[in-house]
């Protein structure tokens with residue numbers, strides 16, 4: 001049984017914990033440096049990336065987690081979590097930082113102010129149609145050569161990636177955990 005952490009400083013932690021539990025993983029809510037010790041993988045949830053970044057610093061988790069990620073700890077970042085793993089942030093706060101383990105550039109709140117939140121059906125490669133809940137979601141605006149796009153969504157100005165993978169790093173712009181969708185978590189667990 002894989003031991004999978006959910007970064008539990010802020011955001012929709014409970015929903016990820018529930019899905020991982022239902023899939024039979026042993027779940028660790030990560031709040032302190034010691035919680036990183038036994039992990040086979042980590043989910044960085046949705047929430048508010050600037051707040052999460054600040055709490056990562058004050059909790060002392062930033063550098064130890066950076067080291068684990070550099071050593072190849074599998075990670076799934078959803079929404080704000082996608083921002084936290086991205087290489088570049090467009091329209092972030094001036095001092096905003098990220099772990100940079102996924103070679104993409106993301107625009108914060110990139111799907112526009114008017115329709116900041118919406119639901120749609122996303123066709124995921126190898127999985128099929130998935131309910132996609134987007135809540136002030138980041139938009140992937142560039143991908144590096146090592147990145148595989150598993151799903152795209154066209155929100156009116158051409159398709160952009162909404163689920164991407166680079167090795168054991170998965171980035172998801174939407175929230176499968178909010179609609180009880182388990183298949184993206186299963187895909188993640190297969191790399192933990």
Ligand code: GLN
Nearest residue numbers: 046047048049079080136
């Ligand atoms: N817009 C948020 C941010 O910048 C992300 C929203 C979400 O995770 N649902 O962090």
